[in-house]
Amino acid sequence: MTKGEALSDGNPQGAATAPQGSGDTAVEPGGLTPEALAEALGVPAADWDNPLRDPRDRRLPRIAGPSGLVIFGVTGDLSRKKLMPAVYDLANRGLLPPGFSLLGFARREWEDQDFAQVVHDSVREHARTEFREEVWQQLADGMRFIPGDFDDDAAFKQLRSSVDELDASRGTSGNYAFYLSVPPKFFPKVVQQLKKHGLADAPEGSWRRAVIEKPFGHDLASARELNRIVHDVFDPDQVFRIDHYLGKETVQNILALRFANQMYEPVWNRSYVDHVQITMAEDIGIGGRAGYYDGIGSARDVIQNHLLQLMALTAMEEPAAFDAESLLAEKLKVLKAVKLPENLGEHTVRGQYAASWQGGEKVRGYLQEDGIDPRSTTDTYAAVKLQVDNRRWAGVPFYLRTGKRLGRRVTEIAVVFQRAPHSPFDSTATAELGANAIVIRVQPDEGMTVRFGSKVPGTSMEIRDVTMDFAYGESFTESSPEAYERLILDVLLGDANLFPRHQEVEESWKILDPIEGYWDAHGTPAQYPSGGWGPKEADEMLARDGRSWRRP
Amino acid sequence: MKIDLTDTTASKINKALVRGRRAIGTPAVGMVLTMVIVTDEENAYDAIKAAEEASREHPSRTLVVIRRVARTPRDRTNSRLDAEVRVGSDAGTGETVVLRTYGDVSDHADSVVLPLLLPDAPVVVWWPVDAPDTPVKDPLGALAQRRITDMYAVETPLQALDARAASYAPGDTDLAWTRLTPWRSMLAAALDQARTKVISATVESEAQNPSAELLARWLEARLQVKAERVVTAGPVVTAVRLGTDNGEIVIDRPEGPLATLTLPGQPSRTLALKVRSTSELIAEELRRLDADEMYAIALRGEATEETPRHV
Structure with a gap:
């Protein structure tokens, strides 16, 4: 059995007994395939199976369940250039649940509409996919802004009531991710406030997650301290550290x-790799x-x-x-x-x-x-x-x-690979031959290059490096x-x-x-x-x- | 660049492809599949455009087979193949060969296409119009892993739908089904949220809409309820109602791309449900090249052999 799909198709029972996609069934090495992933997500709780979802139905995308995203430091660069456009792009691709809500928290005297305007502008400028009014409408309905400082209890109370209000009005079901797009020195304050106001406690059957960005400390001691602070409030499994690479x-x-x-x-070992x-x-x-x-x-x-x-x-x-x-x-x-x-x-x-x-x-x-x-x-x-x-x-x-x-x-x-242990060609023939290499190009021009030697056309034996290229990602698929x-x-x-x-x-x-x-x-x-x-x-x-x- | 070949053969076309690639300086190509489009002259332009746009996501060699209608008996006996080879910026991210067949060779287009397929890469055949009754038995269809038809492009879609159901073979798919993906994913997401048993279903659409029929059959198969079909003024599918004990789940799209979602006990909210362009549909089709079992289930409208997941 080489393909994950063959497994889940042939064994619906096995698929069904792992409603949470806990990873102990269905996911063989071949579980790299999307359906194994789809299975893990499609099912929101143990006792409820959505009859409209099926592992065989591979067209249905991985849509997040009912949820909201709270961004702290929403006026920052990262938030404007990356996070908000990414949220829009997800919505545009139909991957966000209906009722998805976006809450911004920052020290600005803004109303919800002002916030929506800022998001609008950043989406217009930075989003990858085209701007569509109807997608925007869908998102804009669920935008809230909470003005305040991180040590401002009133603001966190307001955040709490916004969260409760959105649960009622948009059906976010108590599922929230808190994105801490703020300098690390504010982490302790923010997570403490979340704890104090009960925002970090997930109601039964829902989740609360924390998302943090690098730097994760500046040495081992500070990283441990940071982890201690965050884990004191959020379960370690619910803390997501972003390494955008x-x-x-x-x-x-x-x-x-x-x-x-x-x-x-x-060949991926010391016998062949130099x-x-x-x-x-x-x-x-x-x-x-x-x-x-x-x-x-x-x-x-x-x-x-x-x-x-x-x-x-x-x-x-x-x-x-x-x-x-x-x-x-x-x-x-x-x-x-x-x-x-x-x-x-x-x-x-x-x-x-x-x-x-x-x-x-x-x-x-x-x-x-x-x-x-x-x-x-x-x-x-x-x-x-x-x-x-x-x-x-x-x-x-x-x-x-x-x-x-x-x-x-x-x-x-x-x-970079070792040179061939023995060459039947004389040294002039391979004078221009370098070491073989596999190069994974992470950015830009995502793809892979394989470099190896090849004979130069002609009567003499001359071997030179050539490359074989596989390109995808930003250069190939615009929709990556x-x-x-x-x-x-x-x-x-x-x-x-x-x-x-x-x-x-x-x-x-x-x-x-x-x-x-x-x-x-x-x-x-x-x-x-x-x-x-x-x-x-x-x-x-x-x-x-x-x-x-x-x-x- | 573009190379025109008159009264030609597959091997000359292959040579022209190599020549074209050399000329633009990219002899190595990373194409992942061969797309065969079988169409008439009238629909060729739009189909090629859609395929080229889709090729940005799926770099491919596109072979367009256009059967020319002969107007005189003399033309009919005169068998000829013309080709137009496009590489580089004229052909999206891949290569396009437009094949025009005259006379007898029209019945043997597979003999032209076969040598032009990319080695060891999947083949997809798309009939924008005039799909054969049994795609898998068609000589060109038989070359392909994936056969794309479009029930929107026939006179009597619901009859076509039954014909498709009768002739279904793994690998068949239809753009009427592809068009439903946003609806289906939103319905699934709505049910994720409502988390309750569905006791009735209604699909509202314009008359004779094959997508609406497929959607109704899919709901019937998955929810084990009878789906009511209601005819409205359209355009296409306008609403889906799922009845539950607590009230109705409704996705209503009276017109335009903005739909309203209503869940029991919650205020209604808007969601985007755009009618997608052909190139987006094709791009979705090319994402998976194995058999679409859920399409088969919806097509037959039969209850699936019950998986234990929702007993």
Whole structure:
């Protein structure tokens, strides 16, 4: 039995006995198929089965059950550029339940209509799908705005009464997700207030979920503290940490690529892989985020969450099932097996961008940015070498790098293979042949590239690198959903597959903390010219291992 | 770019496709399926446009088979194949070949199509009009995993519906069914919310609407109730009422894209139910290429073999 559908079709009994989609039936490895997911969501409670839903009915989309979304910090950038457009796009695709309600909470003297206007404008400007009046009408009816501070009891009382009112008038059934789109220092306050006003207690048969964004702390201790605060109010299973990279099609495709296919897994190990490079490069500087960025730096901002997650997905063993628990178990195993290099000075590099020309534009260096201390030692570039100490990966280095003001915006995972152990061709024939590689392009131009050698047409034997390309996502399918759409929908559905759990966050800090500690005690960041591919120290770091960075 | 071929053969067309790809500099293509559109000259333009739009989601090779009507006996004996090969920006994200058949070759269009199918990729046949009575037995239909017909494009839709039911084979599907997906998902979502047993059902629509009939049959099969059909002025399906012990669940769309949902004991609210364009329908069709069992169930209108999930 290779397909999940064959299983659920042939065995309706089995499908029926798992009304909550608890993940212990139906989801074999093949459970990557949507129907296994559909099953988990279609059924809102144990004692009620909707006769209009059927696992065989694959056209019916994953619609969230009756629910509402409360956004704290609704006036922020993220909310306006990503969250509200994503909510609209979901509604436009018919994936939100009738009666879905959106509540905004912020310190503004707004009425509901003013809020609706702000959402309207941001949707008009940023939504992926076309603006349709009727979809807007459907959404606008359920919009509420609560003005107030986070320590304002009256505002939370008002929020409470709005929630009760919406339950009655829109049938949201007490299901609410609280999206904390606010700086982390406000988390304790907000969750305490939610607790105090009974907003975090789900009435019987409904749910209350918390959604939080990075940073999840700035080291292990602070991450634990943050988790303690949030878990004090919300059940750990009901806390959804957004890592928007995990919502991207390509990242989800890593698992499909590795575990739904036969041809990659046999070579996906130390016998064939030479090393792995995971890169996330940005071409922008810190912009107006000086206050947030200085003192945090790129390693904490990117490596701790995004890159270590990508690494975990690339390196992990096959999960027993495609559900949150099994994925967590495998990812944790990888993160726990990570070993830092003994000599951190030789195998980690940090840098700061310096003034230079980037892409035809003269740009300032990091230390010259507004609001940055000219003596700041915050890294805007970080590269680290990690080992995964297990049977599959022993001896295969994982090089992780990230930086701002690099050549172009790109995120990719490159699995670089060893050279063929023996070549029957003479050395001139293979002089131009590099190492084989599989490159998963996460963004932009989502897709995958396979690089291998091929004979150049002609009478002489000459072998050169060629690439085979698979492109999809933003370049191919215009209707490929935004990461936030997928993630918000998953929150409403309660599907935690694509969200890092607190154990992963804590393990990631355990990896990064010693590196940050070393950097604090030793030296200063290397300066690198904006618009290039990072400091020369990073090139030297790989050269020491006899390797070099790919130019992404 | 566009290459015109007159009085040609499949192998010449294949050569032209390779030449076209070389010329635009993208010899490798990531197309996922072959879409065969069988149509007449009149409907070709719209069908190609819809397929090209859908190809943005599903990069495909589109083969359009247009059967030319001969007006004189001499033309009828004269068998000929003309082709128009479009690659690059003229063909959405894939490639399009428009095949025009004259005379005898019209009855053997499958011999032209077969060599032009993408290797090892699924084949979908779509008849925007004039679908054969038994799609699976049609020479072109037999090449395909998925056969798309459209009951909106026939004179007597309800008779066509019965014919489709009689000739159903796994892989058949109809755009009249595709059009219902938003209605069905909203009804399912409404029932998620009402969480109660349905004791009666009514589908209101314009007369002779095949989608409404399918919807009624689907409700009958799933809810185990008799669905009443009420004729209204339209357009298409205007309302569905599900009776429960606590009152009625109503989705009412008198006109335009804005519908009203009423649940027992709750104020009514608006929801968007747009009539979708053909390209959106085709894109939905191409998302799954295996047999649509729920369509078969709705088509036959029979109670499903009871799954224990709602006993």
